[in-house]
Amino acid sequence: xxxxxxxxxxxxxxxxxxxxxxxxxxxxxxxxxxxxxxxxxxxxxxxxxxxxxxxxxxxxxxxxxxxxxxxxxxxxxxxxxxxxxxxxxxxxxxxxxxxxxxxxxxxxxxxxxxxxxxxxxxxxxxxxxxxxxxxxxxxxxxxxxxxxxxxxxxxxxxxxxxxxxxxxxxxxxxxxxxxxxxxxxxxxxxxxxxxxxxxxxxxxxxxxxxxxxxxxxxxxxxxxxxxxxxxxxxxxxxxxxxxxxxxxxxxxxxxxxxxxxxxxxxxxxxxxxxxxxxxxxxxxxxxxxxxxxxxxxxxxxxxxxxxxxxxxxxxxxxxxxxxxxxxxxxxxxxxxxxxxxxxxxxxx
Amino acid sequence: xxxxxxxxxxxxxxxxxxxxxxxxxxxxxxxxxxxxxxxxxxxxxxxxxxxxxxxxxxxxxxxxxxxxxxxxxxxxxxxxxxxxxxxxxxxxxxxxxxxxxxxxxxxxxxxxxxxxxxxxxxxxxxxxxxxxxxxxxxxxxxxxxxxxxxxxxxxxxxxxxxxxxxxxxxxxxxxxxxxxxxxxxxxxxxxxxxxxxxxxxxxxxxxxxxxxxxxxxxxxxxxxxxxxxxxxxxxxxxxxxxxxxxxxxxxxxxxxxxxxxxxxxxxxxxxxxxxxxxxxxxxxxxxxxxxxxxxxxxxxxxxxxxxxxxxxxxxxxxxxxxxxxxxxxxxxxxxxxxxxxxxxxxxx
DNA sequence: TTGAAAGCGCTACCAT
DNA sequence: ATGGTAGCGCTTTCAA
Numbered sequence: 001x002x003x004x005x006x007x008x009x010x011x012x013x014x015x016x017x018x019x020x021x022x023x024x025x026x027x028x029x030x031x032x033x034x035x036x037x038x039x040x041x042x043x044x045x046x047x048x049x050x051x052x053x054x055x056x057x058x059x060x061x062x063x064x065x066x067x068x069x070x071x072x073x074x075x076x077x078x079x080x081x082x083x084x085x086x087x088x089x090x091x092x093x094x095x096x097x098x099x100x101x102x103x104x105x106x107x108x109x110x111x112x113x114x115x116x117x118x119x120x121x122x123x124x125x126x127x128x129x130x131x132x133x134x135x136x137x138x139x140x141x142x143x144x145x146x147x148x149x150x151x152x153x154x155x156x157x158x159x160x161x162x163x164x165x166x167x168x169x170x171x172x173x174x175x176x177x178x179x180x181x182x183x184x185x186x187x188x189x190x191x192x193x194x195x196x197x198x199x200x201x202x203x204x205x206x207x208x209x210x211x212x213x214x215x216x217x218x219x220x221x222x223x224x225x226x227x228x229x230x231x232x233x234x235x236x237x238x239x240x241x242x243x244x245x246x247x248x249x250x251x252x253x254x255x256x257x258x259x260x261x262x263x264x265x266x267x268x269x270x271x272x273x274x275x276x277x278x279x280x281x282x283x284x285x286x287x288x289x290x291x292x293x294x295x296x297x298x299x300x301x302x303x304x305x306x307x308x309x310x311x312x313x314x315x316x317x318x319x320x321x322x323x324x325x326x327x328x329x330x331x332x333x334x335x336x337x338x339x340x341x342x343x344x345x346x347x348x
Numbered sequence: 349x350x351x352x353x354x355x356x357x358x359x360x361x362x363x364x365x366x367x368x369x370x371x372x373x374x375x376x377x378x379x380x381x382x383x384x385x386x387x388x389x390x391x392x393x394x395x396x397x398x399x400x401x402x403x404x405x406x407x408x409x410x411x412x413x414x415x416x417x418x419x420x421x422x423x424x425x426x427x428x429x430x431x432x433x434x435x436x437x438x439x440x441x442x443x444x445x446x447x448x449x450x451x452x453x454x455x456x457x458x459x460x461x462x463x464x465x466x467x468x469x470x471x472x473x474x475x476x477x478x479x480x481x482x483x484x485x486x487x488x489x490x491x492x493x494x495x496x497x498x499x500x501x502x503x504x505x506x507x508x509x510x511x512x513x514x515x516x517x518x519x520x521x522x523x524x525x526x527x528x529x530x531x532x533x534x535x536x537x538x539x540x541x542x543x544x545x546x547x548x549x550x551x552x553x554x555x556x557x558x559x560x561x562x563x564x565x566x567x568x569x570x571x572x573x574x575x576x577x578x579x580x581x582x583x584x585x586x587x588x589x590x591x592x593x594x595x596x597x598x599x600x601x602x603x604x605x606x607x608x609x610x611x612x613x614x615x616x617x618x619x620x621x622x623x624x625x626x627x628x629x630x631x632x633x634x635x636x637x638x639x640x641x642x643x644x645x646x647x648x649x650x651x652x653x654x655x656x657x658x659x660x661x662x663x664x665x666x667x668x669x670x671x672x673x674x675x676x677x678x679x680x681x682x683x684x685x686x687x688x689x690x691x692x693x694x695x696x
Numbered sequence: 697t698t699g700a701a702a703g704c705g706c707t708a709c710c711a712t
Numbered sequence: 713a714t715g716g717t718a719g720c721g722c723t724t725t726c727a728a
Contacts, residue, residue: 001462001486003721003722004721004722005721013698013699014698014699014700015699015700015701015721015722015723016698016699016700016701016723016724016725017697017698017699019722019723019724020698020723020724023723025723025724026697026698026724027697028697028698029697029698032697032698046460046461047461047721047722048461048462048720048721048722049407049458049461049462049463050398050401050402050405050407050462050463050720050721050722051402051704051720051721051722051723052721052722052723053398053401053402053704053722054398054399054401054402054703054704054705054706054720054721054722054723055703055704055721055722055723055724056704056722056723056724057398057704057723059397059398061444064445068426068430072426074422074423074425074426075422075423077422077426078416078420078422078425078426081445081447082416082447085445085447086447089447089448094444094445094458094463095444095445095447096409096442096443096444096445097412097429097433097442097443097444097445099429099430099433099434099437099443100437110397110442112394113394113395113396113397114349114396114397114398115397115398115442138349351705351706352705352706353705361714361715362714362715362716363705363706363707363715363716363717364707364708364709364714364715364716364717365713365714365715367706367707367708368707368708368714371707373707373708374708374713374714375713376713376714377713377714380713380714395705395706396704396705396706398704398705398706399704399705399706399707399720400705400706400707401706401720402704402705402706402707402719402720402721402722403705403706403707403708403719403720404706404707404708404720405707405720
């Protein structure tokens with residue numbers, strides 16, 4: 001490996017001039033710069049990352065902690081990891097994976113040794129062990145997701161409350177007076193941070209708009225697809241003429257399957273809105289109007305904040321919520337008059 | 349951050365003694381070691397990774413290049429990433445993610461700058477661009493998968509040929525004379541490295557054992573599940589009494605669904621063997637006898653080899669194939685006598 | 697505009 | 713068994 005002093009010799013300048021010519025941190029005459037660039041190209045010089053790290057007191061590496069649970073939805077998770085990596089590279093950072101079972105141990109290790117400039121936290125649980133640790137270490141930490149106790153933390157996330165309200169509003173404004181929410185699995189309300197936020201916002205906002213709001217959680221026996229279908233069916237039986245669909249592709253497909261089974265056309269007989277999905281709801285058998293969760297948005301912002309903190313900038317703690325998008329794909333219409341009847345006299 | 353000289357002062361010893369007491373690379377008297385350990389604990393000292401990297405001329409980091417294609421099966425991919433990370437940590441290495449669209453650019457960057465000690469290559473394509481690059485750089489590289497041209501490369505993979513033969517043998521020995529292979533999607537035979545190996549071994553070995561061997565690729569119209577079912581159905585119609593099932597969980601479920609649709613009991617009416625699956629074929633509706641692809645096995649070996657090369661050890665280039673496992677879950681039986689007829693007179 | 701040299705915080709060689 | 717110190721290959725301050 002050729003070193004900087006060889007480049008300096010070849011270019012007939014000093015080491016510091018080579019360094020400055022390459023970094024641009026000090027003006028260098030055009031002629032000198034060209035001589036340096038020529039030498040760099042001739043010798044195939046590439047600055048040594050280890051030496052640079054020591055001298056600059058930073059590594060240009062971010063750690064990404066991602067405790068993989070059994071119920072982790074791989075495609076969604078991968079989307080976040082990829083989005084984080086892309087965002088980081090745009091700012092000249094690399095991503096170091098922290099997958100150790102004891103997430104805190106990994107974080108502590110990279111923080112204490114100065115191996116990374118900042119830590120990004122994925123798959124945040126309400127009572128995440130990494131919250132306490134992040135307060136104990138000096139390495140800047142950014143959470144992608146919102147834990148219960150956010151005191152002093154920097155968090156980034158989709159504004160699930162606004163997203164939920166937007167979904168409810170869209171249906172209410174189309175004339176729906178009975179709205180269903182297809183929930184997550186029971187465990188998700190304990191292990192993940194956003195399902196409760198959606199649930200609470202749903203109840204609060206349907207009440208506020210004066211419409212019936214009903215949540216159905218996919219539980220009970222059977223495969224996942226079966227549970228989703230049953231939950232969707234229950235919502236329809238309960239009189240819901242518009243449903244907010246959460247969850248992965250399978251959940252969405254199951255709702256569509258149940259609608260088809262009942263001969264319900266979308267949106268003529270049933271209005272659907274996809275809420276906070278990471279997959280493409282436009283390529284479903286029936287394209288769905290969606291308020292999507294776009295990993296790249298959250299990850300871009302998280303990386304941006306991490307980079308600022310790593311650069312020594314003072315970033316105020318707090319929760320940064322990303323305004324939801326609304327993608328109209330025509331799966332909302334006014335409720336069918338006929339469908340109103342069972343909603344009004346459910347047991348007649 | 350407390351530095352090594354402060355520890356030395358607190359312990360009343362020299363810097364080098366602290367270093368040796370911590371690394372164990374030189375004998376240190378018990379008493380001295382305890383004094384050092386005490387000082388380390390008191391001051392909360394943790395060696396600076398950047399300084400260590402420069403001094404030791406290595407980073408204890410492996411790069412993992414994983415070009416994510418659209419057809420990447422997220423759960424399988426995640427399993428490999430996780431397995432790699434786990435294996436690496438066991439040997440005190442961290443994993444740096446290389447996800448750039450131009451995989452070669454990322455590899456070149458980390459190699460030229462000495463940012464990593466070795467590179468692990470995932471999702472290997474037959475004509476992978478990373479093959480040529482790996483020959484051009486000095487950083488040790490290990491492929492998890494086998495490209496077409498392996499000259500001079502270190503590759504690790506499941507022995508797909510042996511696995512395929514083992515699957516064929518198991519069915520032949522149970523008395524089957526007509527065996528089906530549920531193939532991968534047509535694109536997989538271009539983009540991925542192992543489907544052709546399985547296909548070729550299947551044809552060769554069924555011929556060698558003197559039984560009929562037929563491959564059916566899930567193509568044509570319809571959703572994936574539909575294509576898998578059709579392919580399985582075609583194999584059965586073609587007289588196959590035993591089928592080697594490849595692919596993801598959906599492929600397996602589809603074959604089981606098709607069997608159920610036809611009222612075929614497993615293994616009484618139809619024998620099934622899962623081949624090279626990464627998911628748990630024991631928790632399917634019908635547990636399947638399997639010759640699994642265990643990511644941890646490949647990744648452990650790959651990391652082992654990478655670590656050896658990184659340590660300067662001379663590792664011979666070549667393909668290391670991992671002997672397949674055979675997990676008997678009772679989904680193989682002798683072919684039903686009635687089923688023999690169509691196999692013998694297919695068009696009668 | 698350029699150069700010399702003092703770090704960055706360790707490891708490991710050479711002494712004793 | 714222990715200590716002193718020369719690197720490791722850069723960046724950046726201080727001088728000119």
